[in-house]
Amino acid sequence: MMAQARSRNRRIGMQVAEHATGIIASLLFLAPIVWTVLSAFKPAQESRQPPLPPWPTTGFSVENYETLNTFGDGLWLPAQNSIYVSVMTVVLSVIVSVLAGYGFSRFRFPLKNLLFVLILSTIMIPFQSILTPIFLVLTKIGLHNTLTGLVCVYVTLQLPFSIFMMRNAFDAVPREIEEAARMDGANNVTMLLRVMLPLVWPGIVTIALFAFLGAWNEFLAALVLMTDQSKFTLPIMMTALQSGRFGAIDWGAVQAGVTVMMVPCLVLFLLLQRFYIRGLMAGAVK
C-alpha cells in the first residue's frame, strides 16, 4: 500500500514537473511576440520607456499606429504592396504548380525527367547568388522596380517545393477515378478542374500557405529589387524606419509595424496549422 501510494505520488510529481517545464518554455517562446503586440498599444510617451511591464499602464492607445502612418508613404501603401505581392504569389504559384504537378504526374513526354530534375535542383542553388542578374533580366523585360517583377521572382522560388508537393498529390489519386471520368467523356481540362482538383485540395492549401508566408516575409530580394520608395513592401519600409531614414527612430512605431507584419502569419498558421506541418513532414520524409 505504502509503496503504491509513493509511486503514485512520484508519478504525479513527474507530471507536474513536466508541465511546469512545458509552460515555462512555452512562455519563453511566446514572450517576445506578446510583449510587442501589447507594447504597441501604449501611448507614444510611454513607448519611449523600457517596456516594463509590457502592457500599457497609462491607458490603451493606437497612437503608435497613427505615428507609423506618418512616416514616408504611410502604412497603407507598403501594406497594400505586401498584400498584392503575397496574394499574387499565392495565385500564380498555385496555378503554375497545379498545372506542372498534373503534367509531371499523368503524362509521358520527351525530356520529362530532365525538366523535373531541373526544376527541383534549383533548390540547391541559393537565389542570393543570382540577384544581380535577376535585376538585369527584370530591367530587360521592363519589369524593373515593379511589384509584378518581384512576384515573378517569388513564384519561381516557390516552384521546386510546390511542384514536388503537387506531383505527389496527383500521384496519390488512383488512376481508376480518372479512367471512369474519361469514359464519361471528360476531356483533360474538365478532368483537372472537376475531378482532380477536389481530390488534391489539401496539397493546394499547403503550397498556398507556404507561398504566402514566403512572399510576405521575404527581405533581401525586395530590398535589392524595389528601389522606389512607393514600391516598398512592409519589411523594407519598416527597416528604413528602424534605420532612422525618416528621422529619429520611434520604437513605438516599430512595435506597431512588427505587429502588422506578424499578425497575418500567426493567424494563418493557427488556422491552417495541420497543412503547414503536413508540408514540413512531406519535405522531411522525402
Place this chain on the structure above:
Amino acid sequence: MTTIAATSAPARRRKLVGAGRRQWIGLLYVAPAVALVVVFFIIPLCMTAWMSLHNWPLMGAHSFIGLDNYWAILRDTRFWNALKFTGYYTVIVTIAIFVVAFPLALFIERPRPLTGFYRTSFFMPAVIGFASASLLWSWLLNVDSGLFSPAAFELGLTEKKVNLLATFQPAFWSIIAMVVWKVAGFTMIILMTGLQSIPPDLQEAAMIDGAGPLARFRAITLPLMRRTLALALILSVAGSVLAFDQFYIILRGGPRNQTLTAVYWIFNQSFVSFKLGYGAALSMVLLVILVALSLIQLRLLRQPEGVE
C-alpha cells in the same frame, strides 16, 4: 501492362495513338513552370558565371577581364574575414539550435495533455519572418527603450544600462539567442518526424531488456533517425551560411564591421559599390560552397535509415 496485353490488337493501336497524342499535351502543362525557371533562374545563373569574368559597372560598358575578379578575391581579406565569420556563426548557431530543439522534440513527441499547445507555442516564432523577428529583437536589444538592458539594470544585475550591440561578444550572442528563438521550433518539428518514425515496440523491447533512457537514446533513437538528423543539420547549415537579414537589420554589420556575413559582403559589393562583375565572382564562390553542401546532404540522405 497486363490490361494492354489483354486488349485486342486494333483496340490497342487506337489506344496507343490516342495516348501518344495526349501524352505530348503534358509538355503544355509544365511549360509555364519551365518558362519561369528558365527566365528567372537558369538564365540569371548562367549570367552570374558570365558576369564574373567581366568588369561590369552599373552604368557604362562592361569589359571582359578573364579571371581577374577571382584573383582579386584571393587578395580580398575582408571577404575571407566575412567567410570566416559566416563559418564561425554557422557552427555556433547550429549547435545552439540543436541543443534547444532536440529536447523540445523529445518533449512534444510523447502524447500527453497540452502537447498541442506546447508544440504550437514553440513553433510560433518560426512562422514570422526573419525581418519581423530582427526588427522585434532590435527593439528588445535597444539600450534605452528596449527590454534586456533596462530590465537587467532595474533588477540590479548591472550597474548601468549596458549597450548590448556596442561590442562584438554580447552583440553576437544576442543574435544567436534571437535565431535560436526563431528557428528552434522549426528544427523541432523536423526532428519530431524522425522520432515518430521509430517503431515504439523497439523502445519497449529495449526497456524490458533493462536499457535506461540514456542507453536507449544512444542505441536506438540516434542511429534510427540519422537521416532526419542529417536533414535538420543541412537545413540549419545552409540557412546559416546564407544569413543576412538579422545582421543587416540588427547590427548593420557592426560593431566595426565584425559581423559582415558572406551574403552581406556580396550585397555591399554588388548593390552599394555597384561592382556587379566582382559581386558575381563572389556569388560564384558562395554558390560552389552551397552546392558542395547540398551534394554532401544528398549522400547522407541516400544511405538507408539505420544502416551503418
